[in-house]
Amino acid sequence: MSTPAADPAHLTATIIIGVRNPGAAVSGMTARLLEAVELPGVDAVVIDDGSTDGSSPVLVAALEDHPRITLVRHDESAGIAARRNEALERAGGELIWFVDHDDDWSAAGLTTLMRHADGVDIVFARADFAWGPGPRDRRLVDGVAAWPASRMIPKRTGVRLLIDGSVHGFLWSKLFRRSALGSAPFPALVSQSDIVGVARAVAAARTIRVIPDVVYVYRRQPGSITRSRTPDVRALESAHDAVLDRLGSFATAAERDTFTARFLCLASVNTAVRWGVDRGVMRATVRAASARARSLELRAVAGESLPLAAAMTLLRVAPPLLPLALRTALAGLDAFRAVRSRVS
Known part of the structure; x- marks a missing residue:
């Protein structure tokens, strides 16, 4: 665990969650969220992207009247990229953390990210990928494994880390300053919109901090859009071109x-x-x-x-x-x- 860089008490952050048909995972998500928004300066925006599984009443009962949570419900689906862009417009925090409803994350992870966010535009942390319930059923899926301590890096290093795959395009292992993300950073792609948003933030960033802490555990679910039997290579091509459009001049x-x-x-x-x-x-x-x-x-x-x-x-x-x-x-x-x- 890295040494905290600063007291985050003066910072504000918004947790953003796009939800569609969360099923049984909705209760765990709401419990984690209700705990996280008890942190000083933290609020949340939750957007229901046209769920049809009966989970909406649970979301409403748990979140609708909470003073620190904005719940937006839609009757039709527009896709996760559009909903994240919409949530950004509603976000009040100067820092943004994107999480998914069916993974493992906590208030402690956000606290760690915020402790390192003072004076930087992006915090790169680490995330694990879990494929089973056991403690050894997981591996590092994002984050720089070779650096054992927190460090500041210039934009050029951040570009290289993203380009060479040392840091991946996942949103949830990173904390972004709202100004670095800009307006509507996520393109309307079936998949791979995440890395385009990350690339845009890196291109706009002045300073980046890399920390060795694991703040998130990604659990791949059967319904994940990346598990499609007909993967959309066009989305990969579009994301590839967009990333190089933003970062190519720095590489x-x-x-x-x-x-x-x-x-x-x-x-x-x-x-x-x-x-x-x-x-x-x-x-x-x-x-x-x-x-x-x-x-x-x-x-x-x-x-x-x-x-x-x-x-x-x-x-x-x-x-x-x-x-x-x-x-x-x-x-x-x-x-x-x-x-x-x-x-x-």
Whole structure:
């Protein structure tokens, strides 16, 4: 645990939650939220994006009359990106924390983030990914693992961390100054709007602090939009282009090519493999990834990451072999996790 940088008592923060069909998770979410808004200077905006599962009355009963919580309900769904943009317009805090209803987060995590937020535009923390109930059924999914203590970094370093994947585009492991996010930072994409918003904030930021604390645990749920059987590669392409549009001028050519290789080429094929798309979708996905890989400077990518350069070489010379290699690697990873879970 890092040493607190400052007393957060003079800071204000808004927790933003977009909700659609939270089901049984609604009670846990409301309990966490009611605890968090007891912190000094903290309020919340919760937007129900047209839930149809009967959870709305529970939200109303728990939150509607709370003086520090703004609850907005819609009859139709507009998507999480639109609802986050809407919530930002209603946010009163100078700091913004985005959370999801079905993950593990707490008032303690927000307190940690706020203690490090004085005088900076973004706090990069860490988050874990949990795939089971045991203490060993989790791994670091975001955050700089190599830095054991809090530190200030310049914008250029923040850009590199996001471009090279040391810091991912998840919103919930970060605390943003409202002014850095700007107006409507999230584009209307089926997925991947998060990283575009993060890129916009990094581009606008003057100062960033990186801390080693885990403030959030992400639990992948069966209904997640990233688990679609027909992954939207166009969303990856749009997000990729938007990130480079914001951050490309701060990055080197090698870093830009590495980002394309990792975030677009490899990720699109990996997503298709992981969620078992049909052969036609797989062929189209690999074909598009191969075309982008041929535009990259492989020597530059190799200078940043040899394994990534090897994957791009495979996409160039024998594209069908990459899904096979990824499928084998993922099967090994799943087997390792299963053994680890049984041991724990």
